[in-house]
Every structure is written in structure tokens, then in C-alpha cells.
Amino acid sequence: MMEGIIPVNKPRGMTSHDVVFKLRKIFKTKKIGHTGTLDPEVDGVLPICVGKATRVADYVMNSGKTYIAEVTLGVQTTTEDAHGEVVQKVPVLKDAFNEAIIDEVLLQLTGVIDQTPPMYSAVKVNGRKLYEYARNGETIERPSRKVEIYEIRRLSDVTFVDEVCKFKIEVSCGKGTYIRTLATQIADALGTIGHMSDLTRIASGGFKVEESYTLETLQNTEYEALAELLLPIEHGLQHLPRVEVDENIAQKILWGQKLKQMSPKIEEETAMFYNDKVLAIYMPDEKHPGLIKARKVFN
Structure with missing residues (x-):
């Protein structure tokens, strides 16, 4: 196979x-x-x-993942993207924001931020996916969660056409980030409404x-x-820390045995290699601080 x-x-x-x-x-x-x-x-x-x-x-x-997104200011939709129903429009006049102001907002939204998942999403609340509530016309309280934005940069000029403002951004982020929600957060920080009008994932x-x-x-x-x-x-597994072990340790790893802490100390999930072949992923043993244990063994 x-x-x-x-x-x-x-x-x-x-x-x-x-x-x-x-x-x-x-x-x-x-x-x-x-x-x-x-x-x-x-x-x-x-x-x-x-x-x-x-x-x-x-x-x-x-x-990590990287996206190119288009942000449209002045129009709000049910799904926070271009495929939802328009629920509100607010005129955005030409030069309402200059590029320096927008770039400052992007900088403010870099790092660990709070996001509330959109109603049209697969996040589960009380055992049901949010989009199932949304399709039934129900709106329920959604728990906010922390996500990490590594970098946002503006890729295009800011354009104003028919009382709508548009620009493109590149976003590098961690797991669970909603780019369409980020677009609405950018709009909110600028004192208006908005949505994500286009999205492509360029790296993952x-x-x-x-x-x-x-x-x-x-x-x-x-x-x-x-x-x-x-x-x-x-x-x-390229993004995980890596440790190369000798033949003796490799055999213990393949048996799934706990090991003594190593030097340097393993403090997070770490890929264990022998002859450039991954054997397992190990992590600290919370109950026994001097040991590490197998999270997953590949045999």
C-alpha cells in the first residue's frame, strides 16, 4: 500500500x-x-x-498556514464572506482610511488575539455544529478562543469604488484561525463593517x-x-523539535517504553529519529517529571 x-x-x-x-x-x-x-x-x-x-x-x-485574502469594508454578510446574505451596508467614502492607518490596525491584530467563531462554521456547541443552528435560523452564544496571528501584511493598494473599500492582505497564522472573522475584526478596528471577499491558502x-x-x-x-x-x-513533522537517538534507545522507543529525560530537556512533543527515520513522538510525563513518554509510535 x-x-x-x-x-x-x-x-x-x-x-x-x-x-x-x-x-x-x-x-x-x-x-x-x-x-x-x-x-x-x-x-x-x-x-x-x-x-x-x-x-x-x-x-x-x-x-502554520498562510493565506491571501481580500478585505471589503462597508458591507456585512451573514457568513462573514462573499457567499452570505448582505445584512448591512455602510458607505465608506474615498480616503476614509489611509494606508498608514490600515497598516497600524494590521499590526495591532498580530500576535495572540481572541476570536469568536462565525455562526456558519463547523465548531461544535452543545454537540451540534454552529452552521446547523444557523441554517435553522438560530443564533446561540459562541465561546471565544485564542488564536495566533504570526504576521499580517497588506499586499495591495487601498481602493475606494462605489462607497466600498477593498485591499488584499497576506496572513500567516496558527491552527483554528478564521480569516473571515479576522476581516470583520479589521473592519471593526477601523470603525466600520466588512467581510472577507476572497481567500486562497498559499501554504499549509x-x-x-x-x-x-x-x-x-x-x-x-x-x-x-x-x-x-x-x-x-x-x-x-518538520515543525516539531527533533532528537536523533542511538540504536539502544531506538529499540526502547519502538517498544513504547518510557525514557529518562534527555539533555537538553524535552519540554514539548518531540519527534524521535534513528538514522533519519522517525520512530515516535515523545512528550514529558506529567506524573513522573524525570521521564518522557510516547505520544505516538510509528511501527
Whole structure:
């Protein structure tokens, strides 16, 4: 069975599950999973795990992502993006904001910030997804959560047309960030309303959009040649600290044994390697400070 990770350039109009469904036929296996949902109207990088590589899907999902988004000020929608119903319009006159003011707001929203998930999202509250409430016309209290924005930078000039202001931004962020909610936060900080009018994910899990394969390319690739396109599971763990161990320790790791703390001290989930092959992910043992324990073993 094939195994590995492959970055796919998801087209607009398809769900992430649609992509997985097609790839199961292409790779002739049911053991395929994606690493973070992209909305149907969003295109861009979607890392896919095949075979045993599905065991590192969560780690790929937890690594950083980068998006290019268009922010539209002066129009508010139900979904915080261009595909929802317009609920409010406020005229944004030309030169209402200069680029320096917008850049300062972007800087203020960099770092750890609070976000409230939009009603049209897959976040679960009381066992139901928020979009299920929204589709029934229900609005419920949503818990805020902290997300991390590593960097935001403006990519385009600020334009004013028909009492609407638009500009593009590039956002590098951590897991769980809603870019459409970030767009509304930018608007709020500028004293107006807004939404995210366009979005493309240009990087995820260490993969870039220019390195990604289209479904058409994969469909037209001979089955035997597909294996050459898959990257090893180690590629999905690049963002984790790494420790190379000797043969004796490697055997203990493959047995899933607890180990003595190492030097330098392991303080977070760490990939344990032997001969450049990942064996397991270890983490501190909370109950026994002098030990580390296996979080996941790859054998």
C-alpha cells in the first residue's frame, strides 16, 4: 500500500471531502485523510495523507498556514464572506482610511488575539455544529478562543469604488484561525463593517501552493508513478523539535517504553529519529517529571 503526504491544490467549488473521495479512487485506497478543511469557495493548498501517513495528519494540521485574502469594508454578510446574505451596508467614502492607518490596525491584530467563531462554521456547541443552528435560523452564544496571528501584511493598494473599500492582505497564522472573522475584526478596528471577499491558502503544513498538484495532474498520472509524488511522513513533522537517538534507545522507543529525560530537556512533543527515520513522538510525563513518554509510535 502506498503511504506518504502529498499537497493538493484544491479548486473552488469542491469540499475537502470531495477531494478525498476522488483521491481514494486515484490511489486505490480508503486510507486517505485531509489535514484541515477548506471551505468549498476557497482554493489552495490542502495536504493529503495517504496510508500510514494519516497518523500524522493532526500534526500537519497543527502547523502554520498562510493565506491571501481580500478585505471589503462597508458591507456585512451573514457568513462573514462573499457567499452570505448582505445584512448591512455602510458607505465608506474615498480616503476614509489611509494606508498608514490600515497598516497600524494590521499590526495591532498580530500576535495572540481572541476570536469568536462565525455562526456558519463547523465548531461544535452543545454537540451540534454552529452552521446547523444557523441554517435553522438560530443564533446561540459562541465561546471565544485564542488564536495566533504570526504576521499580517497588506499586499495591495487601498481602493475606494462605489462607497466600498477593498485591499488584499497576506496572513500567516496558527491552527483554528478564521480569516473571515479576522476581516470583520479589521473592519471593526477601523470603525466600520466588512467581510472577507476572497481567500486562497498559499501554504499549509510546510507545503506551498506552487508545489501542490492539481487533481487533473494526479488523475492523469500512471498509478505506479504516484508513489514517487508522495513525501515521507517525516515531512509532516518538520515543525516539531527533533532528537536523533542511538540504536539502544531506538529499540526502547519502538517498544513504547518510557525514557529518562534527555539533555537538553524535552519540554514539548518531540519527534524521535534513528538514522533519519522517525520512530515516535515523545512528550514529558506529567506524573513522573524525570521521564518522557510516547505520544505516538510509528511501527
